[in-house]
Amino acid sequence: MSNIPETGRTSRVTVRLIAIQILVLSLLLTLGGRLWYLQVRNGDEYEKEAAGNHVQQVVDPAVRGSILDSRGVPIADNETRLVVSVSRTELMKMDDEGKSVLDRLAKVLGTSSKELAQKVRLCDAETPQPCWNGSPYQPIPVSDEATSQQVLQIRERGEDFPGVTAEPTAVRRYPAPNDANTSQVLGYLSPVTDEEIEEAKDSDSPFLPADEIGRSGLERAYDSKLRGSAGVTRYEVDNLGRVMGRAESDASTPGANLVTSIDSRVQAVAEKELERAMKDARTEFDKNTGRNYEADAGSVIVMENDTGRVVSMVSNPEYDPNSWVGGISGKEYKSLTSKKSNYPLLNRGIQALAAPGSIFKVIPTTAAVNAGYPFDGNYDCPGSYSIGGQTFTNMESESYGTIDLGRALEVSCDTVFYDLAYKQWRKDGGHTPKKNAKDWFYKTAHQFGLGDKTGIDLPNEVEGRVPDRQWKKDYYEANKDVWCQQGDDPQSYADKIAKENCVSGMKMRAGDSVNYSIGQGDTLVTPIQMATAYAALGNGGTLYDPTLGKAIVSADGKHVKEIKPKSHGKLPAKKATLKDIDGALQGVATRGTAATNFGSGWPQEKIPMRAKTGTAEVAGKQTTSWFATYTDEYTVVMTISQGGTGSGASGPAVRRIYDALYGVGQKALLPKPEKALPKISKDGSIQARRDKEEDEPKKDADAPPPGSETDQSGEQPQPPQQQTGQTEEQPAREPETGGTGGDQR
Template identity: 65%
Template sequence: MSNIPETGRTQRVTIRLVVLQILVLSLLATLGGRLWYLQIRTGSQYAAQAQGNHIREVVEPAVRGEILDASGRVLVGNQTKLVVSVSRTSLLQQKDRGKAVLSRLAEVLGLPAKEVQDKVRLCDAKTPKPCWNGSPYQPIPVTQQATTQQALQIMERREDFPGVTAQSTALRRYTGVEGANASQVLGYLSPVTDEEVTKSADKTGRERRLPSDQIGRAGLEAVYDDDLRGTTGIDKLEVDNLGKVIGSAGTVPAQSGNNLVTSIDARVQKAVEDNLAQAMADARKVYDDETHKNFEADSGAVVVMDVKTGRIIAMASAPTFDPNIWVGGISAKDYQALTSKESNYPLINRAIQGQSAPGSTFKVVSAAAAAQAGYPLSSNYPCPSSLTIGGREFKNFESQGHGSITLARALEVSCDTVFYGLAYDQWMKDGGIKPKKDAKDWFFVTAKQFGLGAKTGIDLPSEVTGRIPDRQWKQSYYDANKDAWCEQAKTAKPDDYAAQIAKENCVDGYIMRAGDLVNYSIGQGDTLVTPLQMARIYAALANGGTLYRPTIGKAIMSPDGKLVREIAPHVDGKIPTDEKTLEYIDDATKGVIERGTAAWKFTGVGWPQKQIELHAKTGTAEVAGKQTTSYLTTYSRDYAVVMTMSQAGTGSGASGDAVRRIYQALYGVDDKGTIDNGKALLPKPQAELPKFNPDGTAIIKQASFTDGLTGSRTFLDPVPGPATGTGPAVLSLAALEPARATGRSRG
């Protein structure tokens, strides 16, 4: 028998029962609380979600707005195509799950049956393309290239094609109006990502993204996507637990997007593109004495800017491509061709993404820096054929000396040694190899005040900053490359120039040497700019010193032609020159056209300088391992025109004829220097917005003009139809690493 008293045993049982009761009551309380939370506290929320499980959305794409030029010509519109689509829901309701219907459809369309079947299957992690990655309740497009006869066969035999529709659908179209391409400016579309859809799930209207949406990914299509996209329509369908449609839960109609009026003139754009292409072709016929082969002229860019507003009249980049290649998708072969090194990356807009040394076109900035540093504009400065600094000889172009000359004359003849001397003197004043704590660094400071080394803020994506290689940049560059330099220096040999430089940099690559600054003063060395940055600077020289933010968008218009909002010019600041200095540089750049390095391409061949005064600065930048870069920066009373070409020769020699022809087209000047305003494309920038008909189409006036290259012609612009539709595309930009410019600059 147990020795435990009966009372003790009873107490232990009682305690266990109490604990069990507490546990049961706790579980019941927890369950009751959870039921209260689900049924009362959040019951309405879950009820709505349950109801949502029986609602399926069918999307009606919105009509995307058009992109127009300054006169209302359609640069980007929409075109109607016959699209054959299949309802997957209808197919699944058939006994053979639609196999027979798809086979008949493939026969009518002249496509392999398997291809049609693959297009209507749903995408997942294991299913290769082609497949459908949209909503299974959305009509799935099988082809966008159906003929009228094919569409009639399908629609007249509906009993043979249940769930199949053939209807007109709008697709994006890059019109090439007036022959203008402007592909890098206009941009492209691509489908939204799952992440974008998820992030906008709680939004409404245009802010909400749906799986079927197209979105701008580059150019104006991207920047003004919210304005252009419109609001997608939604047809809500009630379905049962098997997915069968049993009714409608309401419809939200689609709303068309607004139109974008730009400052681009399609006719000027065409003339600019043609002249850039011709200049590159001409350069490839010229023999380069230094490399002993013809110039490659592998890329280039041109910017035409309204000097009084900063608006872009034309922007061209080469090589280029047909933007319509993205509409409806692009083949792997075509995509590879556009993104390969062999094609030289035509997707890049070199006007805003192409960085290179500006060469002697930078000297107007250095002249302004010298004036700020206190060097008299009225003084003469020595222009010897060469100057020895730090044991290194820095030469003028073709080792030509000009004696003692003014800064203005130094700009006209593009004398390097004048600027070498000024930069070296200022470097010494700032402490030389041991800089003062309060070093003025006028040449760097002034460049930044001109807006260099920073984005201009143009309404295009992916603009780059360029580079001003000041002391701060020098230090950060040293920190990033010191280890690599020191490793390379270990193998340095007397005849290995690169290794010897690495050896020097390993020791004191962070120091601003005299050679760095004198090279910089003529737009060489580590200096990088974009054509747009230089156009902005020369526009400021033309308008009295105002730095405008470059813009392409001019106004947002509703589909019926009413103004939604105007995009006004924006002033970012002033260049750091007083009125006297500005007039001095203005007169010097006029001298470049009349008697300086550009005279042989302008006044020397009959340009009417007295009637239409032009100003210019030529530049020829030397780049390590490449042929010279041609740079020509110009302005008139109305426009700044900047052209640059990689590996093309001298500034005036390679670009002079093309830039002159652009001005001839703008002002109606023939090859004999006669001005005919009736043949001028745009003798004054167009300030007013285009007029529109009641249906939203633009009213285009008749005009005759000469493009300066192919002769004169007369045209009557067709009145564009209303915008209809959207179009898909996929694109990614390749990146170019700019080469470092070294050596002397040429005028």
């Protein structure tokens, strides 16, 4: 037993408990004081510091999908380049805001510090290109053409280049296989803007600050498929930009690949032939203006009749889409958007407007038959035609006597169509139209797809114009004040037109209808509209939406979505009428206005050719050359602004395109449309067809047609000796009755 009294033991316990209580109380007081110090006395300071700690995102761009031609050959893909990038955030921390770093970097890269400074400045409403549209926290690429030696200098002298990185990066490439530029079809990329990020934030495909998006062509039309999903690495950083830790991140998903209907071999031929035709036209003298033809722009389209798929689309002048890779310079951008270069960014296949001239005549021919005029009826073709004191003439005032509509198409007799249009105008009531006027000639043009978009899978297609009665009224309302206020100089052509329009500009006049019947007056079309219409004549009457996209293939190759042909209507003609027109257009190629191009050396019995020439007058400019053709498989339409006649300027080039397609006197490139998709490997890569495979024996269904070089029938036709010859182009107009006409060949 313990000798310590019970009272002493109790007092000790009490003391200990009191000591513990005092200690706990002291700790609580200390903690409370510290909390008061942090939250009350220095609360504002720490609140500011805490606000500076946040998460920053560094974007890992997704690998953009490739664009391939119909054989699997890349026409837009990616390549690894040595890319030099600059962190704007690091530059802004420096006393001179990075000026000395950019000066040293410019010397290494062989450029100017001014150009580098422009590339790393942020874009806004007042800052022109070049500038950076992306996030200021994202490294800004300033060169994608660095050499190994330049990269080595930057890395070895890292202390001289703070905030500068140099590393291999995947960048866009436009390889131009077979020298096919395909620029307007492909389009180009540039960084996304803040406005676009805001607009797309709630969409299925939102943008990230470092995204590059398609600005035109297929790059824009299929951007959401090609772009994929960028990866995001999230860093916790303090208010000084120092990384405090790494947050949850997302991996990137590569974009899908787009297989197109473009054949890069045919595209190369079409580009070369259009350029050649334009150069040849510039050597020809224009007796109407007293100078050589300017041939300042043009377009050619090759289309499959039975699907509407575009095999080739060319617009001249062209540009190099690689100019946009890594950011376009101010000098290059100015060149591409200047009047002096004639606006090469414009895709004239879908955006240039011009009067169609006589290739339009298949439409009034159809309209006349639908209005009750027999195709094989008797129609006078005098050398001239007069209405209200105005005389309209055929080309060189030629007269062909009494002919039917088929022969009128063959020789492009304007006066036949003048008379038909005038008679129908009178039947509809003339200046005071009947309540339910038939307006066959205008209605039929709409049914052929004119005055509306074709639905092609490219952005910024324009509608064109059918100058019917409603358009006349709308146009008058929009312009009457200007017309009525214009001067009254009796010697001025413009004032005559203005005075007349002020009084009766809302009325459909006889001259308007007469001029319209031969593709003149206020009619405006695009090459893609005329190609779509002629392809419909070639396939029996179906108007297809023109398409360039053929299939979308996921990066891993497991998902393939084919883009099926889609129709938007039928031609307003019976089978008998289509057959009659088809026969007449064959006559144009063999004995009519296109006989100089296809009348000799072309295997007409084996590859039936149909053609129509056109030469359209343009106010203040030289004539526009048109040439529209089709075979059983393809439609080819070419136009050259200020190029002269259809048969003289465009005809020889179109003939050479067909020679290449079918192998007339040479190896055939594509005697039958490419139906199958390229081979897709298990790893998702798409295998391009090799020339060796094309040379291997094929099944009968895929054999080249008779008349091609590979035809085994023994006969090998030779091509004949060839002849040499936007912006909106306002067609010619004349006072009172519309125009002087002339055979638009």
